[in-house]
Amino acid sequence: MSDDSMGDARPTPLLEMRGxxxxxxxxxxxxxxxxxLYPGEVLGIVGDNGAGKSTLMKVLSxxxxxxxxxxxxxxxxxxxxxxxxxxxxxxxxxxxxxxxAGNLPIHENIYLGREPGKKRIGFTIVDHKLSRKMAxxxxxxxxxxxxxxxxxxxxxxxxxxxxxxxxxxxxxxxxVVIMDEPTASxxxxxxxxxxxxxxxxxxxxxxxxLISHRMDDVFFVCDRIMALFHGxxxxxxxxxxxxxxxxxGWIMGTKGHTEALAHDRL
Amino acid sequence: MTAxxxxxxxxxxxxxxxxxxxxxxxxxxxxxxxVFAVVVLMMIVLTILAPDIxxxxxxxxxxxxxxxxxxxxALGLYIVIMTAGIDLSVGSIMALATMLLAMADTSGxxxxxxxxxxxxxxxxCGLVNGFGVTVLRLPHPFIMTLxxxxxxxxVTNLVSNGRPVSGVSREVRFLGSGEIPVPFLGEFxxxxxxxxxxxxxxxGVGYFISKVSLGRxxxxxxxxxxxxxxxxxxxxxxxxxxxxxxxxFAGLAGLMLAGRTGAGFPNAGIGAELxxxxxxxxxxxxxxxxxxxxxxxFAGVLVMGLLRNGLNLLDVxxxxxxxxxxxxVVGAVYVDVLRRKAGSNA
Numbered sequence: 318m319s320d321d322s323m324g325d326a327r328p329t330p331l332l333e334m335r336g337x338x339x340x341x342x343x344x345x346x347x348x349x350x351x352x353x354l355y356p357g358e359v360l361g362i363v364g365d366n367g368a369g370k371s372t373l374m375k376v377l378s379x380x381x382x383x384x385x386x387x388x389x390x391x392x393x394x395x396x397x398x399x400x401x402x403x404x405x406x407x408x409x410x411x412x413x414x415x416x417x418a419g420n421l422p423i424h425e426n427i428y429l430g431r432e433p434g435k436k437r438i439g440f441t442i443v444d445h446k447l448s449r450k451m452a453x454x455x456x457x458x459x460x461x462x463x464x465x466x467x468x469x470x471x472x473x474x475x476x477x478x479x480x481x482x483x484x485x486x487x488x489x490x491x492x493v494v495i496m497d498e499p500t501a502s503x504x505x506x507x508x509x510x511x512x513x514x515x516x517x518x519x520x521x522x523x524x525x526x527l528i529s530h531r532m533d534d535v536f537f538v539c540d541r542i543m544a545l546f547h548g549x550x551x552x553x554x555x556x557x558x559x560x561x562x563x564x565x566g567w568i569m570g571t572k573g574h575t576e577a578l579a580h581d582r583l
Numbered sequence: 584m585t586a587x588x589x590x591x592x593x594x595x596x597x598x599x600x601x602x603x604x605x606x607x608x609x610x611x612x613x614x615x616x617x618v619f620a621v622v623v624l625m626m627i628v629l630t631i632l633a634p635d636i637x638x639x640x641x642x643x644x645x646x647x648x649x650x651x652x653x654x655x656x657a658l659g660l661y662i663v664i665m666t667a668g669i670d671l672s673v674g675s676i677m678a679l680a681t682m683l684l685a686m687a688d689t690s691g692x693x694x695x696x697x698x699x700x701x702x703x704x705x706x707x708c709g710l711v712n713g714f715g716v717t718v719l720r721l722p723h724p725f726i727m728t729l730x731x732x733x734x735x736x737x738v739t740n741l742v743s744n745g746r747p748v749s750g751v752s753r754e755v756r757f758l759g760s761g762e763i764p765v766p767f768l769g770e771f772x773x774x775x776x777x778x779x780x781x782x783x784x785x786x787g788v789g790y791f792i793s794k795v796s797l798g799r800x801x802x803x804x805x806x807x808x809x810x811x812x813x814x815x816x817x818x819x820x821x822x823x824x825x826x827x828x829x830x831x832f833a834g835l836a837g838l839m840l841a842g843r844t845g846a847g848f849p850n851a852g853i854g855a856e857l858x859x860x861x862x863x864x865x866x867x868x869x870x871x872x873x874x875x876x877x878x879x880x881f882a883g884v885l886v887m888g889l890l891r892n893g894l895n896l897l898d899v900x901x902x903x904x905x906x907x908x909x910x911x912v913v914g915a916v917y918v919d920v921l922r923r924k925a926g927s928n929a
Binding site: 380399404440441442443 | 815
């Protein structure tokens with residue numbers, strides 16, 4: 318393993334996925350994939366469509382269960398059977414489609430499924446006032462500005478919706494936030510705000526896994542990068558030890574890529 | 584320099600702060616208050632057209648008596664439609680509940696237990712619907728509840744041999760036909776117990792949907808089931824409870840019906856599900872889920888009740904009732920379409 322020598326010099330990983338395999342019927346989407354994530358780092362995951370990035374992240378967020386493989390979090394082996402299991406240990410995911418309820422206001426989206434309020438015979442009597450106040454404070458902490466936390470999410474721009482989705486993922490002391498193509502559907506003006514938000518999460522000590530097709534984003538915010546190809550680990554590197562063209566080569570399944578060749582292929 | 588050409592530093596923020604277009608605002612008002620305006624308008628028109636009959640205490644409380652059944656079925660359907668589902672079986676559930684509770688009551692079951700038969704049958708049937716939607720994963724609730732519409736009607740006929748069962752006891756009939764005398768309302772002044780039942784049920788559901796976590800989860804499932812799922816909400820559990828609630832209210836409607844008629848009729852409530860769906864839609868709930876209020880639904884029920892009452896008072900053929908209700912349903916949904924269009928242009 319080429320990355321072993323590097324791993325020794327680093328602190329203990331917060332998260333370790335070992336030999337993750339996922340089959341959908343006869344199709345093997347993930348074939349013994351390994352992943353390490355250190356505290357407070359931004360890890361970029363790249364790969365072509367169908368390389369298994371999203372599937373790997375859905376396994377990590379508890380939406381899919383792995384056919385095979387182990388997951389270690391904070392030194393303990395864990396099994397995730399639902400998004401709730403993942404959330405309970407501090408792993409949150411911002412989905413590509415954002416997965417917000419457009420008909421609900423911002424503050425309810427942030428606390429959906431974990432509403433503040435009094436518990437009564439298994440139900441929560443939702444304290445909407447507290448929910449609004451908590452949402453405002455949380456958005457302030459992340460430097461996200463909205464007109465009102467009572468605005469329905471469907472009335473927001475793409476970038477604002479993304480910000481709400483990120484706010485939701487960090488509302489409960491998340492230790493790992495997974496983001497699947499957070500900038501893919503944004504206006505160029507809004508991309509910078511989202512990337513700044515990712516940096517702010519790192520400053521707060523949260524680890525971030527970023528799936529992105531956009532090399533600019535990856536090289537702007539990531540500390541380390543890992544490439545998947547056809548559902549397998551292909552290559553990984555610290556961001557400062559690689560280049561865009563090399564990474565583009567990894568995405569296409571070639572190593573030792575030259576600039577000229579990258580141009581030809583693209 | 585007018586306000587609109589003032590320099591803007593950040594194009595991003597401008598789009599968000601732009602005032603809502605006039606059409607969008609107008610549509611929002613129509614959407615929010617339109618159905619209430621229709622109720623008031625109908626009452627004014629009926630008062631003018633039938634001043635001696637319509638605005639009397641007796642007639643107005645009669646409308647409350649007449650709408651009770653549809654109001655309860657519509658309340659259950661409202662919850663289902665909030666999740667973007669549908670329950671076509673409520674009329675059949677009501678018939679089965681009425682029949683079984685009439686049979687239980689007339690065969691000597693003590694009345695406090697006989698009272699429970701209707702709602703419990705309703706919950707049971709609702710859970711069967713929920714099972715089809717969540718466990719069997721039938722492609723749309725339409726299919727499952729269409730199936731139970733037929734099946735439960737068949738079961739009702741099977742258990743009763745297609746014959747009515749009469750002789751429901753006075754205690755069991757109380758909720759459906761009891762009256763609370765109110766002296767200051769005059770000679771015919773009394774409030775039907777069924778109206779109190781409606782008040783409690785609508786108030787309860789309104790509180791549940793807006794304040795209780797499970798109620799908010801129902802709204803969230805209607806808005807985006809995927810969002811609910813990844814937020815850790817057990818969507819299947821929410822749907823199970825949704826259909827059980829719809830069944831419960833259908834069973835309760837059955838209890839009211841047994842109260843009014845004193846009997847179980849195997850053909851009771853044929854087509855009642857369509858009336859209830861119409862009321863919910865007229866009341867402004869969206870078929871796409873996640874939108875609608877209990878006030879709107881009650882107003883929708885009132886629109887249908889006033890229409891029936893008014894046309895009866897004015898001696899207009901019942902055929903016109905159907906014609907008009909159909910047109911109102913289309914009109915109400917067209918308002919929703921306009922609102923969405925205005926909303927997306929804003």
